[in-house]
Amino acid sequence: MKFLVCISKTPDTTTKISFSEGDTKFSEDGVQFIINPYDEWYALVRALELKESLGGSVTVVNVGPAANDAVIRKALAIGADDAVRIDAEPQDAFQVAELIANYAGDQAYDMILTGKETIDYNGAMVGAIIAEKMNLPFISLASKLDMEGSTAVLEREIQGGKEVVACDLPLVVSAQKGMAEQRIPNMRGIMQARTKPLNVVAGEAAAKTSVAKYQLPAEKGAVKLIDADNPAELWDLLRNDAKVI
Amino acid sequence: MSVLVFAESFNGAFKKSTFEVVSYAKRVADAQGDALTAVAFNVSDAEAAELGKYGASNVLNVSNDALSGFDSGIYAAAVAQAAQQAGAATVVVSNTPNGKAFAPRVAVKLNAGIVSGVSEVPTGNTVRKPVFSGKAYADFTFNTEHKVIAIQPNSIGIQEFGGSASVEAFSPSLDGIRGVTVREVKSAGGGVPLPEAELVVSAGRGLKGPENWGMIEELADLLGAATACSRPVADTHWRPHHEHVGQTGVAIRPNLYIAVGISGAIQHLAGVNQSKVIVVINKDPEAPFFKAADYGIVGDAFEVVPKLIDAFKASAN
Numbered sequence: 001m002k003f004l005v006c007i008s009k010t011p012d013t014t015t016k017i018s019f020s021e022g023d024t025k026f027s028e029d030g031v032q033f034i035i036n037p038y039d040e041w042y043a044l045v046r047a048l049e050l051k052e053s054l055g056g057s058v059t060v061v062n063v064g065p066a067a068n069d070a071v072i073r074k075a076l077a078i079g080a081d082d083a084v085r086i087d088a089e090p091q092d093a094f095q096v097a098e099l100i101a102n103y104a105g106d107q108a109y110d111m112i113l114t115g116k117e118t119i120d121y122n123g124a125m126v127g128a129i130i131a132e133k134m135n136l137p138f139i140s141l142a143s144k145l146d147m148e149g150s151t152a153v154l155e156r157e158i159q160g161g162k163e164v165v166a167c168d169l170p171l172v173v174s175a176q177k178g179m180a181e182q183r184i185p186n187m188r189g190i191m192q193a194r195t196k197p198l199n200v201v202a203g204e205a206a207a208k209t210s211v212a213k214y215q216l217p218a219e220k221g222a223v224k225l226i227d228a229d230n231p232a233e234l235w236d237l238l239r240n241d242a243k244v245i
Numbered sequence: 246m247s248v249l250v251f252a253e254s255f256n257g258a259f260k261k262s263t264f265e266v267v268s269y270a271k272r273v274a275d276a277q278g279d280a281l282t283a284v285a286f287n288v289s290d291a292e293a294a295e296l297g298k299y300g301a302s303n304v305l306n307v308s309n310d311a312l313s314g315f316d317s318g319i320y321a322a323a324v325a326q327a328a329q330q331a332g333a334a335t336v337v338v339s340n341t342p343n344g345k346a347f348a349p350r351v352a353v354k355l356n357a358g359i360v361s362g363v364s365e366v367p368t369g370n371t372v373r374k375p376v377f378s379g380k381a382y383a384d385f386t387f388n389t390e391h392k393v394i395a396i397q398p399n400s401i402g403i404q405e406f407g408g409s410a411s412v413e414a415f416s417p418s419l420d421g422i423r424g425v426t427v428r429e430v431k432s433a434g435g436g437v438p439l440p441e442a443e444l445v446v447s448a449g450r451g452l453k454g455p456e457n458w459g460m461i462e463e464l465a466d467l468l469g470a471a472t473a474c475s476r477p478v479a480d481t482h483w484r485p486h487h488e489h490v491g492q493t494g495v496a497i498r499p500n501l502y503i504a505v506g507i508s509g510a511i512q513h514l515a516g517v518n519q520s521k522v523i524v525v526i527n528k529d530p531e532a533p534f535f536k537a538a539d540y541g542i543v544g545d546a547f548e549v550v551p552k553l554i555d556a557f558k559a560s561a562n
Contacts, residue, residue, distance in 0.1 A: 013492050014511050017380045037493050093349070094358065119378050119492060119515070123361050124340075128317060128349035137425055138317045140346035153428075157342045158315070159253075159260065159441060161432040165425040177494055178486055206388075208358030212371060213384045223525070223535045228544030231556040234524065237540060239560075242522045244501040245444065245468060 001056035001147075001169075003047040004109040005080065006100055006130075008036040008090075009064055009071045010120045019214045026120075026214065035071055038115025040078070041182040042175035046145055047113055048079045049180060054147060056110075057081045061103065063088055063096045069198060076193035077185035083198045091207035093121070097129030098205035105134065110169045111152065116141050116176040124174070131172040139165060143178030248274040249333035251324050251348075252285040252296055252304070253341060259285075259292065261403065262339045262441070264299045268404035269396050270337035271300025272366045277335070283410070284327035286312040286320075290412045297410030299403065305330060305415035315343050316424030321350030326417035328355060340395040342440075348395045357391030364400040364519075378492060378515035398441060399498050400519075439488065442471035445499045445520075447490060449475035449513075451506020451527065451546055455483035460550045461505060467557050473497070475507045491516035506546045509534025526550070 011017070012032040020027040035044075047058045060075040061084045062068055072083045086099045104112060112131075117124035124140070131138035143162070144155035153166050154173065185193075226233050238245045250270035252263050267283060274281040283301040285293050286309070293304040305327050311319050324347065328336050336351055338344040340361050352359035364382075365373045372394055376383045439445065446465040452458065458472075465472045472488060479489035490497055492512040498519035505526045507513060514537055517523070525538035528545045535541045542549050 011377070013378075013515065015377075017377045019381075041493065092358075094352070097349075121376050121383075122374075122378060124345045125349040125352075125359060125361055128346055129353055131317070132321065132350040132353035137423060138346060138350070139425060140317065141342050157440070158430070159255070159262070159341050159343070160438045161430065163315075163427055163431065164429040165427050167425040168423070177489065208352075208389045209360055209385045209387055211383045212386045214376070215382045215384070217380075217382065220537060220539075223538045223541040225541050225543065228542050228549050228552070231542070231549065231552040232560055234540060234542065234553065235557055235560050238501065238522070238524070242501075242539065244522045 001050065001054050001110045002108065003051060003056065003058045004104055004107070004112045005039065005044045005047050005058060005060045005075075006112065006114040006126060007039040007044065007060050007062050007072070007075055008118045009033050009062065009068050010036040010118050013037070013119060017216070023214045024212070033071055035074055036115050036118045038117060038176060040075065042177065042179040043113035043115050043173070044075060044078060044080065045180035045183050046175060047111070048183070050145070050147060059084060061086065061100055063090045063099050065089060072198060073193045074185065076196045076198070077189040078183050079189060082196055085198060085200050086203040087200050088203050088205070092209045093123045093125040094129060094209070095205045095207040097126045098133060099203040100126070101130045101133035102203060102205065103201060104130070112170075112172045114174050116174045127172050127174040134172070136170055136172050137167050138172045139167060140174045141176050142173050143176055145173060145175070145179055246334040247279045247331050248277065248281050248335045248337060249328045249331045250281060250283045250301065251336070251338045251344070252283045253339060253343060254285055254288045254292070257288050257292065259288070259295065262341055262398040264403045265398065265401060266337060266339035266396055267296050267299040267301055268406070269366065269401045271404070271406055273335060273337060273394070274300070276367065282331040282333065284324060284415070286323065293412045294410050297408050298405050300406045300408060301410045302408065304410050304412045306412050307415050307417060309416070309419060311419045314427035316422070317346040317350055318422045319419050319424050320347040321354060322419055322422060323417045325351050325354035327415060330415060334391050336393045338393070338395050340397050344395055348393055352393040355391045355393070356389065357393045358387040358389040359393040359395065360385045361395035363394050363396045366401065367394070375519060378496070379518040380515070397498065399443065437469065437471040439471045439473055439490070440495055440497060442497065443499050444468050444470035444501045445473050445497060446470045446503045446505070447473035447475070447507060448478070448505040448546070449507030450477050457547070458484070460554065464503070464550060464554055467554065470501075475513055504534060505550060507534060508532045509537060
């Protein structure tokens with residue numbers, strides 16, 4: 001099977017977020033970047049597991065400038081066979097998805113995977129847009145993915161539970177917790193990643209939204225401490241003050 | 246132009262998140278001076294008319310077996326055709342699991358910009374949503390005439406407008422779309438499903454072992470809350486993975502989040518920082534979680550939680 005895994009470069013989870021140019025730009029100063037965890041831990045690792053049992057290849061694709069190559073090499077170190085970087089500045093989900101769909105259009109991938117969302121813009125949109133652009137079925141928020149012959153069987157989140165769905169290839173999947181376990185690249189993988197192909201392709205697509213301004217949340221007021229010996233006060237405050245119970 | 250809202254239903258009935266998104270869309274429509282049309286699938290006309298209370302003036306009611314199981318492509322085709330039927334430039338959906346799957350496809354069909362996870366009513370052409378896992382907000386503007394807005398459930402609340410809606414049958418063309426086959430639907434069963442729970446009681450390593458979760462479950466039962474846990478607790482299999490809230494688990498936004506014996510690492514906060522009220526119980530007064538909390542109790546969970554249970558029972562009587 002031929003897999004394409006879409007990976008996004010995001011700030012490390014523990015990054016302190018700040019903005020520049022009058023709160024119109026995310027400030028990258030001193031920020032450590034990683035592969036978006038949902039893309040890496042779940043989508044990429046499950047594609048590798050399926051390739052290992054069924055044969056085939058795993059390609060990772062990223063939209064971004066040459067500065068993204070370090071993060072892309074990490075995906076190769078984890079086990080992807082090759083990588084494609086679409087050389088464009090990512091602007092919104094629509095533009096990123098359109099670039100990937102345009103690239104993937106004539107590549108005959110059996111399955112395209114993304115993480116359920118990125119941890120920077122939390123949009124959860126790229127997979128669905130790729131699917132619509134390529135006229136493919138899309139299964140979102142999948143926590144299990146197995147193959148029965150040429151049919152993919154997935155468990156996906158729904159409101160109030162889960163459902164099991166089956167779908168013939170090709171298709172697009174967004175992955176979340178449960179699908180696989182994080183893999184730490186070993187030294188051999190890191191060495192091999194240096195010589196694996198990382199192909200740079202050109203692409204053009206327009207964004208349909210822009211960020212006008214960022215804002216940090218209002219400072220949280222000081223915590224109101226309640227005496228451990230007077231627990232009734234908590235219920236009183238939650239009922240009459242916060243009005244949440 | 247008008248505004249179209251998708252009214253999601255489950256076994257022929259609407260959920261709270263549906264009434265919330267309809268009342269949100271009504272405010273969007275009012276701000277634009279437009280009428281609000283809703284589209285619903287496989288509900289009775291009487292159920293469809295309920296949406297009038299929350300601001301819809303017309304409901305396009307679609308009856309089609311192709312929509313009885315969920316497929317993102319088929320749902321998107323039906324909603325996009327309803328938008329054309331209603332002459333809508335703005336489509337509003339709830340950012341539920343199904344909404345996330347089909348709303349971006351609607352945007353492609355309508356050549357619309359889309360912003361998902363919106364947490365406030367738009368002002369002009371601008372919509373606000375939390376970004377960086379709740380560590381900041383971003384105001385998005387649309388570069389397109391058509392817009393799709395997916396609002397985060399439990400962020401705006403339900404508003405009743407006391408109107409009534411006319412209901413008309415609508416038959417979109419849904420043939421020839423290759424979709425998925427739904428084999429089985431598993432409801433969460435028992436308890437309250439975590440992602441949409443309004444009250445959540447959560448515990449971490451401070452509880453020392455899975456055998457000590459009885460008091461957490463008892464407290465949750467008393468409140469009608471869902472139970473949750475921190476990542477180390479799920480990773481050591483003290484609790485099931487689906488209870489893990491945080492950066493790589495479930496992100497929740499309940500009205501009340503009670504955290505017992507959780508220190509409040511930044512990865513955990515990323516999953517709960519949209520909670521309206523946070524209560525932290527921890528024996529370490531320096532636990533970082535207290536900085537993100539509204540109410541705190543410094544004390545040993547094994548002493549404090551039983552006292553809280555007793556006090557709740559006493560206050561409820």
